[in-house]
Amino acid sequence: MKQIRAVMVGQPNVGKSSIINAISGARLHVGNFAGVTVEKKEVTLQKGEYDIDIVDLPGIYSLKAYTPEEHVTKRYLIQEEYDVIINVVDANILQRNLILTLQLLDFRRPMILVVNMVDELEEKGGKIDANMLSTLLGIPVILTSAKEKRGVDEVVDKLIEVYEQKVCECKLYYNEKIEDEIEQLSQILLQSPHFSDPNLARFYVIRLLENDEEIYKIVHDLPIFLELHEALGESIKRLKLEFDADSVSDIFADERNAIARSIVMQVMIQPQKETLTDKIDKILIHPIFGLPIFLFFMWTLFQITFEVGSIPMDYIDETVSNFAAWLKTILPAGDLNSVITDGVVPAVGAVIMFLPNILILFLGINLLEQTGYMARAAFLLDGFMKKFGLQGKAFIPLVSGFGCTVPAYMAARTLKNPKDRLITMLILGFMNCSARLPVYVLFIAAFFPTTSAGNVLFTIYVGGAILGLIVAKILRTILFKGEPEPFVMEMPPYRFPSIKVLAMELWIKAKLFIKKAGTFIAGAAMIIWFLSSYPVNEQLQSQYEQKIVQAHSEAQKVLLQNELAARNLEYSYLGQIGKTIEPIFAPLGFDWRLSVATISGLAAKEVVVSTLATLYAVGEADERSDTLISKLRENIDFKTAIALIIIIMIYSPCVAAMSTFYAEVPQWAWRAFYTIYPNVLAWLVAFGAYHLLKILGY
Amino acid sequence: MKVTQMKIGQSGIIKKITAPEPIKSRLFAMGIAKNNRLQLLDHTLKKQTWEIEVEGTRIALRKEEAEGIEVEQ
Ligand SMILES: Nc1nc2c(ncn2[C@@H]2O[C@H](COP(=O)(O)OP(=O)(O)OP(=O)(O)O)[C@@H](O)[C@H]2O)c(=O)[nH]1
């Protein structure tokens, strides 16, 4: 077997990840905006005698990396070992894409060019001559459509072919005067014993002429650095004079733009039709109507999430309760019976119940990602967000936060300015993730009339977002003085989302969710059950048993049994833990059970629901199969429910999210701040709300 | 004429770009380069954020950056 390692490089949103999916059947995340892939992902496949390893990298506009995720790509290109570069370009915007291609060709490494999205170009009446393009660039060119799976197999064939040839036959050169300087400087670099490859020397020199800091750091330690540095200064001076330019970067920029333009003129028949995107945009980003339309979309999404998602909810809830009751009768009495029927089944059931809501929410977020509306929303909100010290592009990680906070922290890599990025990450926890949806839906269903449920849910999400903006403003004025980074963002054309991709993404989400419920949440439930069932107070037990025997009526018996169960629960480990932390939450009206549930939410937010389900199941002795919702109504009052919702909105996200934050932010001070402040803030706001409601007489 | 002085729908050829690095390189990488054709597509209500099209790419940018781009009809 021969090993080939190939890297996917191209500007953002050209379809790199889509092509890998089409070639290999992988399920990399794709979306119609720049910056979907933010870390490297590897996919392996086999073809004949070759083991091919394809590395998907974040999109990069130019080798002058700008944002952190672009630096991931650049660092990979410069430092890692690989055999072939697969450069992907978008046929619709060939000229702009070719500029990066020209920069990559400076490497003079084995490379192929994949011209993707030809389906769109042809649909508009355009055409590209692949042979001509290949002749001009000196590398193989393949026309593909990842959407229609056209030409994707050929990518693998050409990849192997180029791998076997080992050389790049690129014939492109810059202006003679520039090439002369490159040649001179290369000679100096090649004097160094570490340097024997003239191609690499040429690449380094070009980068140095463009004032590339990363390459500077590499050559800085070479013994010939001083000589090189001096000669470089001379060359730059000469070139600036010759071309009457402010910097050599500008010279290369003009040079590459001119080459790209002339290539496009030779190989492309330009499309004629006016695109649909222009027409849609006239409405969706209309100066006046744009923003209201956006808010309406969001409102509708939450209405549907609650209304439609709740239709099967009662039914699932009831089925689970009945199922647990039925299991109770057929399993032999004892601990096994109890751990299953009081511990695992109610807990897992209480979480699974919300699968429909979560899928609807994800469908909404996915549509936002796939259609291209995401970038429009960022455009519409930029001015508004600027007032709070953020920029429109931060909208993208913030929206991902409505799905899951973990990838959202990663998505913040698309923000260049470290301050902007940190502020965004510090407030991301206030964007309610889908794991919190079960808690909200449960409490809304229990404490609000169904007519206003969707609006309450919408209010919670908007409330979280507004709180996030206010905190961002405070952070910006106190801790991160300075202006947010400039906002420059590509707006992709609208694309009709592929039903297959949507279905696939939802299926993956559903599978992950069920798996999480079946493993992580079931495990947590077992721990909670154990902690809430042991130790058993023998004395108490026998005391009550006596009383029960002596009881006069059935009703009294039941009463005593319930009392015993409740007192046993208080005596358990969990009860003891709960009693210890109760004072912290007592001012918010929480009893120890709610306190325990809140703390357990740090493991995962769904666990709040499953813990409540277990605690209320263990705490009741009778066989009545009450639903969780009615138990909550019996045990919790309105203002406490509100305080709980507020706590869940604000306090620390789950451990998975926290560890992602720690991985992305190296500074200890920020980690500590991040760990503490949301919890303090959550308590204070909940306290305020609780007492306000009390004064109002709730 | 600056981009911010254009009317929606108007187009022209880019003549000069003034912006500090690294924004200048970024603008260039997105296709905003000398001699390319630019069309103004839209702006928000308060003219804070602008949308232009250059050689097939739609780009959103702020007033500050848009002011640095000069076009000729
Ligand atoms: N019509 C059409 N759409 C495509 C094609 N390839 C990809 N797309 C769409 O283009 C968008 C971008 O695709 P991605 O695969 O996420 O692009 P990427 O290059 O990985 O993007 P980044 O990770 O952000 O750099 C998605 O909406 C895809 O569905 C194609 O051949 N034809």
Ligand SMILES: [Mg+2]
């Ligand atoms: Mg990608």
